[in-house]
Amino acid sequence: MSKETLEHLNTNTLIGFTDKRGHAWHYREEHQGGESNHYPGAVPVADILRRLFHWEAEPWLVQFKHPGTGEIIEDPSRQVFIRPDTKSALGVFKDGYKGHQYRPWLVGNVQTMLDDSELGVGSAGLLKGGAVAWVQVEVPDTFVISEAGVEYRPNLLAATSFDGSLATTYKRTVTNIVCDNTMAAGLAETGHQIKVKHSRNSLGRISEARQALDLVIAAASDFEAEVQELIRTDVSPKEWSKFVDAWAPLPEADAHKGTITRAETKREQITQLWKADPRVSPWSGTGWGVVQAVNTWAHHSQGVRGTTRAERNMLRAVNGEVDNLDAGTIKLLTAVLDRPIGQQRLYAIAA
Incomplete structure (x- = not known):
């Protein structure tokens, strides 16, 4: 793995519960030197805010510039979301699009889910230059299907995007310990998720994310039965x-x-x-x-x-x-x- 890729992983991915599942391997190497992106227990929420979500996407006006005359035309019906620390464009949308900032929709909602529960953050990260982000919460202990020799960790994956590729989603998944793979909790099914579209009326649905805890509770029993x-x-x-x-x-x-x-x-x-x-x-x-x-x-x-x-x-x-x-x-x-x-x-x- 190249030095550049290693640096990218360290600055864009945080991995928790390594005491329970070991260091992520094959495609997630531990950072050598500097601040590690691996944590023996849950990833601290403060570190997610400091290391990953220290910025908010900003809506900018969209303009078109003629390559010959230099004439500029503004399009009031569209907006482009910019990552301010890198000045990179994340996505262009119609003016009705409501961006879901990572702090309230991923960290804030996840903190609500963690109240009065034993769940902790198992991983968090940025993808596609910050256009997609996720926070994953897990139970503290690894589950074992003794007769099958299968170890796994049920979790809730919260993710959203600023490039239009993903509605804000809260879904259950499973981490298969033997190979560090993500698998569906309902292996033979699709679904088991809550989605919130990026619309003007979406902010009133933040409280619905709390329902996603039910997905984690059911994930272990469904996965074990299917295995x-x-x-x-x-x-x-x-x-x-x-x-x-x-x-x-x-x-x-x-x-x-x-x-x-x-x-x-x-x-x-x-x-x-x-x-x-x-x-x-x-x-x-x-x-x-x-x-x-x-x-x-x-x-x-x-x-x-x-x-x-x-x-x-x-x-x-x-x-x-x-x-x-x-x-x-x-x-x-x-x-x-x-x-x-x-x-x-x-x-x-x-x-």
Whole structure:
């Protein structure tokens, strides 16, 4: 990892509860020298305000300048949000857009959620130059599914944006400890979230974020029930091969060589995870192993373009792609097996 990327992670990402789950690995390295971005317990709210959210996005007027004559035309129907410390444009919107500042919508609301609860901040950060931000709260202790040997941490992910990519969202997710991956709490489902649009009437809905605590409470039991069902689902070597064929089909022989090479590489990578990688192989031969293989491949093997792996993975968590990934894997596996996964409930959800 380059020095520049390391510096970016230290100044834009704060990681907590390292005494419980270890230092974040593979795509989040601990800062060497200077102020660490790792905390043995919960990330202090004061540090989030000081290190990440020490600025507020400012709405500026939008003007157009003719490249030849230099004539300037102002557009009163639009506004551009500027990050004042870097003078970078985060997003351009119509005048009805209401920006949700990070301090009240993420930190303030999260502090309300933390009142009279055992939750603490497990991570917080900025993405896309500050255009997207998140704060994630977690329970203090790691959960263990003893019969499956799966350790996980249920959490609530609060995120919003100034580039139009994301409504303010409070959603439940799960951190899988063995691979430091984000997974959907309802593996075979999407949803389980509260969204607030960036409109003039949105400020009156801040109190609704308190309801999101119910999502964390339900996350652990839902995740554990689905993992147990997947563990009870046998996947034979023949069925695994059929799944790989459906997940990464080989192109026709006359396809472009690069297309064939990419497909073969994808198949080889996930097969290696299935057979030998400690993040996946302990569960080979089960439906959980299939979900774990695809999720781990997407986090740590899939190619990255135009950003860092750390930022790409976190963006997937906040925009719902992780939910779609896990639900899609279960739906595909159900079709390949042509039988219910675990109990009938999962099959009905995935169908």
